[in-house]
Amino acid sequence: MTTASTYTYQQIASAIEHLTTHFREQPSLGELAEKANLSEFHFQRLFTEWAGVSPKKFSQYLTLEHAKNQLRKGAPLSDAAHGAGLSGTGRLHDLFVTIEGVTPGQFKQAGAGLVLQYGVFDSPFGHYVLGSINGKIALLHFLNEGDDPEAILTAAWPEVTLRQDSANVQALANQIFPSNDAEALTHPLPVLLRGSAFQLKVWEALLKIPEGRLASYDQIAEAIGQPTASRAVGTAIGSNPVGYLIPCHRVIKKTGLFGGYRWGTDRKQAMLGWEAARTELSVS
Known part of the structure; x- marks a missing residue:
C-alpha cells in the first residue's frame, strides 16, 4: 500500500x-x-x-549552525523527571501526552493476558504501525519496505495477544497526525510503556522538548538528575518504542551533529526540518 x-x-x-x-x-x-x-x-x-x-x-x-543555536537556547528540561516510579500518569507538555508505566507484574509477564490492537497508518514521514492496549498507545514504529508489523509488535510485547483492528485504533492515529483542525489533540493522549524505571524517566524527559527545539544527550542526563549517565541516556533513547509522539528525534549530539535514529537518519532530518518550519510559521 x-x-x-x-x-x-x-x-x-x-x-x-x-x-x-x-x-x-x-x-x-x-x-x-x-x-x-x-x-x-x-x-x-x-x-x-x-x-x-x-x-x-x-x-x-x-545546518550545523542552526542545530548549535538551538542547543544554546536550551530546552526547559529542569523539571522533566517526576522520580523513578512512574506507576501513575502526569500531564506533560503541549501535546497533552501522558506516560503510564506497566506494573512490575505486567513488566515481568511481558504483556501476558493483554490484548494489543493494531493497525498500519500513513503519516508525513511514511507508514507506521500503531499498537494500543486498553485504549492506550503501546507502540508507534515507522515501517521500512519489507518490515513485518506483527514481528515488530511481538518483539516489544512478547506475550500479548495481537489483534489487527485498524478501525478501533484509527481514533488514536488521527490525534497523532491530524489531517484537519477537527482532529487536533484536545485531551490527554495516554501512552502505556514497558521499560525500566530509568528508561521511563528518560522517555518522560523527552516530552519536555518543545516542537522545533533540540536538546543534547547531556541535557537529558542533567534533567533526570544523572549528569554522568549520558551514554545510558543514549541507549534508552535508542530503545524508545513510541516514535514521534515521544520525540527522541529532537535529541542530538552536543556538537550539533544530528546523530543516528532508530527509524533512519533521513526520517529524523525530515522530522526536525518539518517541525522547525511549522514552529516558524506559527509565530510569523
Whole structure:
C-alpha cells in the first residue's frame, strides 16, 4: 500500500538525503528535483506543500549552525523527571501526552493476558504501525519496505495477544497526525510503556522538548538528575518504542551533529526540518 502522502515522503526523503549530505555545496533546485525524480516546478510545489517552506529555507534548518543555536537556547528540561516510579500518569507538555508505566507484574509477564490492537497508518514521514492496549498507545514504529508489523509488535510485547483492528485504533492515529483542525489533540493522549524505571524517566524527559527545539544527550542526563549517565541516556533513547509522539528525534549530539535514529537518519532530518518550519510559521 502506497498512499499519496507516503509517496510524497519517499520522494522528499531522497531529496533531503542529498540536501543534508551536500549542504555545504548548497545543492541547486535542479539537483534536488532530480533526486526526487520530478521536474523543478513540481518538486518545488510538492516540497513546499509538505514542509510549508521552500527547499532552500528547509536546508537552513538542517545546518550545523542552526542545530548549535538551538542547543544554546536550551530546552526547559529542569523539571522533566517526576522520580523513578512512574506507576501513575502526569500531564506533560503541549501535546497533552501522558506516560503510564506497566506494573512490575505486567513488566515481568511481558504483556501476558493483554490484548494489543493494531493497525498500519500513513503519516508525513511514511507508514507506521500503531499498537494500543486498553485504549492506550503501546507502540508507534515507522515501517521500512519489507518490515513485518506483527514481528515488530511481538518483539516489544512478547506475550500479548495481537489483534489487527485498524478501525478501533484509527481514533488514536488521527490525534497523532491530524489531517484537519477537527482532529487536533484536545485531551490527554495516554501512552502505556514497558521499560525500566530509568528508561521511563528518560522517555518522560523527552516530552519536555518543545516542537522545533533540540536538546543534547547531556541535557537529558542533567534533567533526570544523572549528569554522568549520558551514554545510558543514549541507549534508552535508542530503545524508545513510541516514535514521534515521544520525540527522541529532537535529541542530538552536543556538537550539533544530528546523530543516528532508530527509524533512519533521513526520517529524523525530515522530522526536525518539518517541525522547525511549522514552529516558524506559527509565530510569523
